[in-house]
Amino acid sequence: MTVLGGIGFTAPWLLLALLVLPVLWLILRAVPPAPIRRRFPGVALLLGLKDDETVSDRTPWWLLLLRMLAVAAIILGLAGPVLNPSEDQAQGDGPLLIVLDGSWAGATRWTEQEEAIAAQLTRASRAGRTVAFLDMARPEPPVFQTADVWRSRLPGFRPAPWQPDAARAAQAVSFAAAQDGFDTLWFSDGLDYPGREDALAAFESRGFVEVYQTAANVLALAPAGFEDGAVQLTALRAAAGPEREVTFQANGRDPAGNASILATASATFQAGNTIATTALALPSELRARITRFDLQGQRSAGTTTLADDGLRRREVALITGSENREGLPLLSPMHYIEQALLPTADLIRGDLRDVLPANPDVIVLADVATLAPAEAEQLGAWIDEGGMLVRFAGPRVAASDVSRIDEDPMMPVRLRSGGRTVGGAMSWGAPKKLAPFRETSPFFGLRIPDDVQVTSQVMAQPDPTLAARVIAELTDGTPLVTRKMREQGQIVLFHITATADWSTLPLSGLFVQMLERLAVSTSATRPSVTQLEGTTWTPELVMDGFGALRDAGTLPGVPGPDLLNAPPGPDMQPGIYASGDRRLARNVIEAETTITPVTWPVRIPVKGFAVPPEQPVAGWLLSLAILLLLADVVASLSLSGRLLGTVNRAAMVALAVTAGVMTPGTGHAQTPQADLFALDATAELALAYVQTGNQRVDEMSEAGLRGLSDTLFFRTSVEPAAPMGVDLEMDELAFFPILYWPITPDQPRPSSEAYAKLNEYLRSGGLILFDTRDADIARFGAASPNGRKLQDLAAPLDIPPLEPLPADHVLTRTFYLLQDFPGRHASRDVWVEAAPPDAEQVEGMPFRNLNDGVTPVVIGGNDWAAAWAVTSSGAPLVPIGRGFTGERQREIAFRFGVNLVMHVLTGNYKSDQVHVPALLDRLGQ
Numbered sequence: 040m041t042v043l044g045g046i047g048f049t050a051p052w053l054l055l056a057l058l059v060l061p062v063l064w065l066i067l068r069a070v071p072p073a074p075i076r077r078r079f080p081g082v083a084l085l086l087g088l089k090d091d092e093t094v095s096d097r098t099p100w101w102l103l104l105l106r107m108l109a110v111a112a113i114i115l116g117l118a119g120p121v122l123n124p125s126e127d128q129a130q131g132d133g134p135l136l137i138v139l140d141g142s143w144a145g146a147t148r149w150t151e152q153e154e155a156i157a158a159q160l161t162r163a164s165r166a167g168r169t170v171a172f173l174d175m176a177r178p179e180p181p182v183f184q185t186a187d188v189w190r191s192r193l194p195g196f197r198p199a200p201w202q203p204d205a206a207r208a209a210q211a212v213s214f215a216a217a218q219d220g221f222d223t224l225w226f227s228d229g230l231d232y233p234g235r236e237d238a239l240a241a242f243e244s245r246g247f248v249e250v251y252q253t254a255a256n257v258l259a260l261a262p263a264g265f266e267d268g269a270v271q272l273t274a275l276r277a278a279a280g281p282e283r284e285v286t287f288q289a290n291g292r293d294p295a296g297n298a299s300i301l302a303t304a305s306a307t308f309q310a311g312n313t314i315a316t317t318a319l320a321l322p323s324e325l326r327a328r329i330t331r332f333d334l335q336g337q338r339s340a341g342t343t344t345l346a347d348d349g350l351r352r353r354e355v356a357l358i359t360g361s362e363n364r365e366g367l368p369l370l371s372p373m374h375y376i377e378q379a380l381l382p383t384a385d386l387i388r389g390d391l392r393d394v395l396p397a398n399p400d401v402i403v404l405a406d407v408a409t410l411a412p413a414e415a416e417q418l419g420a421w422i423d424e425g426g427m428l429v430r431f432a433g434p435r436v437a438a439s440d441v442s443r444i445d446e447d448p449m450m451p452v453r454l455r456s457g458g459r460t461v462g463g464a465m466s467w468g469a470p471k472k473l474a475p476f477r478e479t480s481p482f483f484g485l486r487i488p489d490d491v492q493v494t495s496q497v498m499a500q501p502d503p504t505l506a507a508r509v510i511a512e513l514t515d516g517t518p519l520v521t522r523k524m525r526e527q528g529q530i531v532l533f534h535i536t537a538t539a540d541w542s543t544l545p546l547s548g549l550f551v552q553m554l555e556r557l558a559v560s561t562s563a564t565r566p567s568v569t570q571l572e573g574t575t576w577t578p579e580l581v582m583d584g585f586g587a588l589r590d591a592g593t594l595p596g597v598p599g600p601d602l603l604n605a606p607p608g609p610d611m612q613p614g615i616y617a618s619g620d621r622r623l624a625r626n627v628i629e630a631e632t633t634i635t636p637v638t639w640p641v642r643i644p645v646k647g648f649a650v651p652p653e654q655p656v657a658g659w660l661l662s663l664a665i666l667l668l669l670a671d672v673v674a675s676l677s678l679s680g681r682l683l684g685t686v687n688r689a690a691m692v693a694l695a696v697t698a699g700v701m702t703p704g705t706g707h708a709q710t711p712q713a714d715l716f717a718l719d720a721t722a723e724l725a726l727a728y729v730q731t732g733n734q735r736v737d738e739m740s741e742a743g744l745r746g747l748s749d750t751l752f753f754r755t756s757v758e759p760a761a762p763m764g765v766d767l768e769m770d771e772l773a774f775f776p777i778l779y780w781p782i783t784p785d786q787p788r789p790s791s792e793a794y795a796k797l798n799e800y801l802r803s804g805g806l807i808l809f810d811t812r813d814a815d816i817a818r819f820g821a822a823s824p825n826g827r828k829l830q831d832l833a834a835p836l837d838i839p840p841l842e843p844l845p846a847d848h849v850l851t852r853t854f855y856l857l858q859d860f861p862g863r864h865a866s867r868d869v870w871v872e873a874a875p876p877d878a879e880q881v882e883g884m885p886f887r888n889l890n891d892g893v894t895p896v897v898i899g900g901n902d903w904a905a906a907w908a909v910t911s912s913g914a915p916l917v918p919i920g921r922g923f924t925g926e927r928q929r930e931i932a933f934r935f936g937v938n939l940v941m942h943v944l945t946g947n948y949k950s951d952q953v954h955v956p957a958l959l960d961r962l963g964q
């Protein structure tokens with residue numbers, strides 16, 4: 040491409056034709072030689088006469104200029120002019136390699152990067168260059184293909200939730216060495232990493248290198264910690280800069296089970312600092328609901344940290360069967376358990392009847408032998424719902440008859456009478472030590488101190504199921520800790536006391552680690568490699584480069600030490616990992632992670648992503664040339680006297696029509712689009728939603744109507760097509776029986792022309808479902824952002840008087856019998872057209888004689904689209920409530936949607952049953 044005066048030309052040699060324009064001007068101006076003048080006497084008779092028709096003896100200058108401009112426009116158009124032409128030095132004619140760092144650091148501005156890459160692909164396509172891509176985060180051998188092929192694949196590139204490292208950079212170097220020669224465009228994420236210099240040298244050895252990088256500072260979020268009763272949050276930035284404030288968002292589930300922002304906190308980067316910290320004090324119940332922390336305004340895996348058991352303090356109820364010995368705290372049955380749990384759990388003390396209503400996570404019974412029948416029944420129900428009962432033996436348990444002949448429901452095994460004592464004066468044996476934990480034990484991998492000894496214990500009765508329930512044993516094979524699963528919960532029995540009377544286990548750190556492995560407590564600090572030795576962790580949720588979580592599917596488990604030491608990558612993806620009842624988060628940014636801005640050598644040109652797109656103008660110039668030639672034809676006919684006034688006007692009309700057809704971007708270009716929209720909307724019945732301009736809300740509306748359309752297809756005779764989005768300014772509304780209009784506080788108000796279409800739509804039988812999506816907080820006009828916006832949007836509409844939906848309205852029985860109309864929220868208040876004042880109930884009928892028309896509007900705030908929304912595979916998109924109750928609420932929401940559509944399509948035909956007695960009477964039946 041040749042650039043002249045800031046405009047690029049793809050065929051610059053055609054500009055030589057402009058040199059012919061002066062010659063053409065002279066040719067057109069040339070006239071025949073003047074004739075010899077001869078006087079004729081009879082000419083005197085013609086003096087004073089006027090000729091109504093005149094013919095010019097030469098072409099006017101303005102017509103010549105018009106023709107010159109037309110020819111010049113043709114020449115310039117054929118030369119391929121381009122506005123904003125690329126002047127990059129890397130724009131040659133050989134192969135082009137586009138290198139992507141492809142890490143989470145570029146996720147927030149990934150769209151800008153895609154636009155910049157698309158512009159480079161357009162230039163490469165015009166230059167006929169082959170292109171290949173090399174992702175430094177996921178290096179693969181580059182394949183050089185046409186730019187058009189890569190343009191179709193560009194949306195498939197996504198950032199990885201990890202950064203390139205030395206090994207991946209070495210792979211990239213080897214791939215570059217296998218190619219002959221190419222220029223490189225490197226799209227950098229702005230962070231430095233090992234091996235980048237070697238990769239740069241390899242690319243420079245093959246051709247010119249140019250770097251594109253955003254000037255924005257890269258932010259990251261360190262893992263959240265818990266200290267001094269508050270959540271400690273730390274934000275990082277790659278480069279020091281001016282003072283800047285950031286906002287942390289704590290995300291989790293609200294009491295209804297819906298994802299929401301539970302709390303926010305702010306921190307400030309001081310000028311010149313790269314770390315900003317803050318503390319967020321939250322109640323334990325709210326803290327337990329948090330699933331992740333995010334930096335507001337950022338969208339990357341590096342600005343997201345997942346919460347695990349380290350942030351959640353379990354509630355443990357402590358119940359003992361013997362009284363504390365006053366003045367002797369070390370002999371208290373609960374002393375060592377309290378000391379082990381106090382730093383990491385919230386302790387509850389009291390009677391069993393008092394602590395069960397608090398629904399603790401764990402209940403500890405220390406030397407409690409028997410339970411009252413009522414207590415045992417309540418405790419069993421609590422265990423079946425997922426509770427954990429931890430029991431410690433003692434003199435009372437050893438002396439009782441509990442679980443001797445038949446296994447007690449509150450015990451994991453049957454017990455022998457009395458107890459076992461070793462190492463005492465009356466014993467022949469020495470104190471016993473713990474045997475290494477089996478691989479199937481939750482304690483597997485824990486190191487057993489040499490000073491842990493057992494002198495007394497309660498023995499378990501031999502049983503076919505005993506071996507499977509033993510999770511810790513002594514060196515002679517006798518069970519020390521047994522466990523039994525019961526429904527969703529479990530019962531664990533330590534066959535020793537919770538004090539140091541029978542063993543030294545409560546005095547050791549192993550005791551704390553065993554309680555943590557059982558999920559009785561949680562560690563406030565990150566576990567060490569030694570603590571995770573011998574464990575296997577299965578991924579439950581994994582995170583992509585944008586920070587979004589998805590199901591891990593069939594990804595294999597990873598060893599515990601690798602979970603801490605292995606670098607992030609395809610085999611160690613960030614996410615939530617589980618081992619038994621414990622959850623551990625592997626985040627992109629760890630406590631020791633540092634982020635460093637990249638520094639490029641001076642010889643490397645570095646540009647931003649904001650590359651102005653090239654704009655070809657050949658079509659505009661050729662269209663202008665055609666218009667000028669048409670104008671020349673009309674002007675020539677007019678000057679020759681062959682164009683009468685009427686014909687002249689008709690020609691001008693034709694010229695105007697032709698101008699509208701030939702001018703790019705005018706109404707002609709829109710007519711096929713409008714026709715296609717009409718064909719799509721009328722080919723089959725389709726539900727429609729109003730486009731608000733908020734992409735997330737519009738996508739939810741489309742998914743919701745898709746789910747409702749599927750439900751109508753399977754349950755009724757209505758077979759809708761795919762839902763369609765409606766632009767109130769451009770699209771025709773008469774094609775759709777119902778419009779779903781979600782209200783957002785910031786959506787623009789339609790124009791007066793759009794309101795005219797909306798009023799005509801309402802008068803002709805259409806229905807609009809206004810959804811404020813705020814759990815009906817708006818209450819049809821109360822002071823809330825969505826309510827105020829609804830009032831503003833609905834003010835110009837011709838809406839009849841409204842009333843809360845009465846119990847006998849036809850919407851309650853159009854297809855299903857309903858009295859509630861929930862969506863994602865369960866609110867009863869829904870507003871419809873008010874019934875006529877003279878509506879009366881007919882004898883023998885359960886409902887009034889209401890009007891026969893369809894209510895033009897339905898107003899509510901239950902967020903029906905979220906309740907209806909399904910994925911492309913038909914799975915629910917948004918969780919509603921919990922368990923069976925939530926699914927029941929979703930089902931009622933679908934039934935309301937079916938009733939609404941059937942009401943629009945059939946009217947109030949069911950209300951016409953009130954006329955049945957009168958009709959039968961008139962027919963003589």
